[in-house]
Amino acid sequence: MSRLFLLRHAKAGWAAPGTSDFDRTLTQSGQSDAKALGMRMRSIGLIPDLILCSPARRAVETLEFVASTLFDSPPKTELVQELYNSDATDYLHAVREAQVAETLLLVGHNPMMEDLAFELPSAGDQQAMRGTASGFPTCGLAVISFPGPLADIRRNGGRLEAFLKPDL
Template identity: 50%
Template sequence: MSTLYLLRHAKAGWALPGVRDFDRPLDEIGQRDSEEMGQLMALNGYIPDLTLCSGALRARQTLAGIAAKTDTGKVIFSDTLYMTDAAGYLDLIREQVNASSLLVIGHNPMMEDLALAISGDGDEQAAAALNFGFSTAALAIISFKGRLADAALGKGRLEAYITPGD
């Protein structure tokens, strides 16, 4: 059994003139929400062995907020998570052959597309909430019977979908 935690970065401010999208920081709400999600993860026992985090500033700041409240395991930063699609996310997940629980901190629409594509079944309330869109700082918890290296479309089970304030 393995677990995949998909976390969309927290709310970021708009890019200021001369600031690249990659370098947009979290706003005050995003900073608060990332710490709140870290606390929710700790309370629910959602502790990854490994974290893959986009190199974008808002993703790194989301990780920092979470890490202030819970263990995130070993961390690997990947700019690929900023540039690729949901299939690219799945490829990166499959490469983590030694992780039985993996947290991916990335971007939409990739997070939403991936969560919907790999979840074959699961909690009906979680699926209904996710169908309304993958909110900033939201976390989808998806389990697999086998290894994450064998994760495939429709093979996961959506266990929960939580947002700040849950």
């Protein structure tokens, strides 16, 4: 069995004049939410073997704040350019190509996170996902399990184990 954790970056501010979208930083509430989510993940044992993260500043900062409360020693982390400004197909490709034992944390952006969270679980779990919120909120975490390795994941092939937000 394998598990995929889909983490949308925490709340970021708007790009300041002269600053690119890529360089947007987290707001104070985004920083607090990421720390809170890391603590929740730790308390229920959601510890990844490998992390793939978008190189956008808001995604990297989200990971840093989550990691500050989640890990004693973080696992291998890779910044993957294709996780910024791409589509769900690129996200799925990155997951399938990752060399991970059992559990992968993917830190990225919407709409790709939402697309994967609705496409990968079984049809019944897709309905549960739709009932969790309108869309995939910032600093939301979908936990999806699969019967085989992540290299073999397919549409409707997983099970939504949990959907976490920092405030619940």
